[in-house]
Amino acid sequence: MSIGDASSAARPRRPLFRKYFTALFIAVVVPLLANGASEAWFGYRDQKEMLSQRLRAEAGSAAGKIQGFLDEITGQLQWTVQLPWRDGSDERHRFDVLRLMRQLPAVVEITLVDGNGVERLQVSRANPDIVNSGTDRTKDPAVDGARSQRIWYGPVTLYSGSEPHMTVAVAGARGTYGVTVAVINLKLIWDVISAIHVGGSGDAFVLDRAGRLVAHPDISLVLRGEGDPAAVRLRELQQATSGETVEGRDAEGRAVIAATAPIRGPDWTAFVEEPASEAFTPLRAALWRTGFLLLAGAIFAAGLGYLLARRMTGPIRLLEKGAAEIGAGRFDQKIDISTGDELEGLAQRFNEMAVELALSQERSERIARLKRFLAPQVAELVEGSEQEALLDSHRAEVVAIFCDLRGFTSFSHAAKPEEMMGLVQEYYEALGTIITRYEATLTCFMGDGLMLLVNAPVPCPDPALRGVRMAMEMQAAVQPLMSGWRARGHAIGFGMGLAKGPAIVGRIGYEGRSDYTAIGNVVNLASRICGAAEDGQILMDAAVAAEIGDALPLVPLGSRMLRGLTEPVSVFSAGPADPNLTKLPAVKVLAVQRNTGSHKDHKSPDVFAR
């Protein structure tokens, strides 16, 4: 994996940072929001309830004040019906009335009716007094009403269509005390109503049972009469209320909160109203406060989420980068995390893993190096024992084994390259498994031939016997292949040669390219013996034969003059005693060698003997 891959992997589809940040943010903000919303909602309800209660109390108070205004008048009127009508009491009654009118500016006119329902006196602010008119007032609803209810409130009437007046009548404790009927100018309630203030700019007003405006701080509204749009709006407000607080529009069209209270005597309704904007000010303030707190909380949550997510993902990024470095083979990179938590532990593990990987890679590289010429199991063994020193040059008693194909050169001229490659592959695969099994050391390939060593670099018991047995198996494995090739018309054979003796073994080569090999006469000798071997033959020198002794049947072939050697060498043959092979004259062998001579020379391992 390259660093480029690592950086592309570092940009995941759904980054951890965003997830953690979102989760933490939500974890703080959602409860905050829920809390804020519920607080706002309950606060709103409480505030509204409080407002409603306050307005209802104000309405009750306003109704009480209006009732007080009327009670004062009726209370004073009671004085005029304290005594019965007798002869000579007229003047006293008149003085009562005159004094009363001095005290009650709202009373416009007072009429006294005696116990028989006869009008005795009428005093008015605008008209001359009428004494003993003798008019029968028994049918007058005011007189009738007062007689049955003690105090009677008449309907509100508009004098000249504008000024509101009302007739009240009070009756004495006994029928003979008569009835006093008074006309009241309701404009004077203005003194009471305009003194009522609700909140900052709220006010009060009064409607009668028919919804007509009786009193309002703006006297013009009262005087305008029934058809006025402002009065209509107020009537609508009255219809909307049902004892509870109501939201609507006042005479000026402002949005208001209104509450009502009944004025029992005349059956009027007192209203108090407060502009909604003003009434809801504390409510809005509370909502703003909540909103601000929510915002502050959200910002805090975002900050907290950011920090925590950073703390979480920062080390993870470092780990990821570290892993990428390790993946790229840079094991010396250390991941430096000191968060004191599991992530630090993880980083520690990564570092340890990097060290282990470095060791492991070094080891596998060494094994790979060893495996180039040792059988895998031998390579492992050498690696496991840390004995690479075995590969250093030293003198050792080795068995050198050579093998090659006969007639391969002519075959290579005739055959197609693909066919040749197939053949060579088949051949080497057959040999390879056997070589591996016998743990022989493969020093080099030479086209169609191989050079093997036994007893080096790792010593083994009975190297000669081992070598010959391996050679026999190799022959046995290759022969069936060759019969197939021969059937296809290729004249190919396989011969082997073994020699035992001392040699210098070790690595030769230069940095990056080195081979393990043996140098010594024994190598040269084995090569020459191999050269002398016919197809199917396994030839060996006397040293090998001597070591084998009786372990395998050997056929001595006598001393031979081998090419490139100055002295004759005694040669033995192993394997099935094929009379044809054993009788092969050295000359024929040499002739075969000559056939491929130039090629043989070229690939001859003479170099080792040089």
Next chain:
Amino acid sequence: MVTDVLTTLNRKRVIDFAAEHRLPAIYEYANLVHDGGLLSYGPDQRTIFERAAALTDRILKGAKPADLPLELPSRFELAVNLKTAKMLGLAIPEAILVRADDVVE
């Protein structure tokens, strides 16, 4: 005496004339009784001017005069000058004194 600019400006002469000829006279406003008039009965001037000021205020604030309803006076005042009465040799009946809002002695 009917009150207008002419009579108000010449009230002193009117009052003096009435005194000279021993004429019991009644006026519209209490201030004339304080100036020596015998009796007055009429709307309370202070209230009327207060209402006038209130209406002026509303008109200045943009209300259309046509929308403002006519207001009738609702407070009436009876004033009596006992000195003048004494000078005229008149006895003011109790019924009037009881009613009087303002008595000049």
